[in-house]
Amino acid sequence: xxxxxxxxxxxxxxxPARTAxxxxxxxxxxxxxxxxxxxxxxRETLLKIADGYDRLAEQxxxxxxxxxxxxx
Numbered sequence: 001x002x003x004x005x006x007x008x009x010x011x012x013x014x015x016p017a018r019t020a021x022x023x024x025x026x027x028x029x030x031x032x033x034x035x036x037x038x039x040x041x042x043r044e045t046l047l048k049i050a051d052g053y054d055r056l057a058e059q060x061x062x063x064x065x066x067x068x069x070x071x072x
Contacts, residue, residue, distance in 0.1 A: 020058070020060040020061040022057075028050075034046035
């Protein structure tokens with residue numbers, strides 16, 4: 001059995017509660033923390049994390065648009 005199949009996530013990856021706004025706020029927080037970092041490597045890591053949150057926001061927007069486009 002694959003190790004990944006044994007691992008349970010505490011919430012679904014596509015959790016509808018995690019909206020684009022949620023992910024954008026997380027990105028903003030990470031960028032604010034990065035500005036305060038004195039060293040290059042941790043700052044770059046936080047900026048990469050923020051970019052990942054932005055990608056999650058884009059995916060959440062697409063999910064939301066697909067849901068709203070479904071016929072009722």
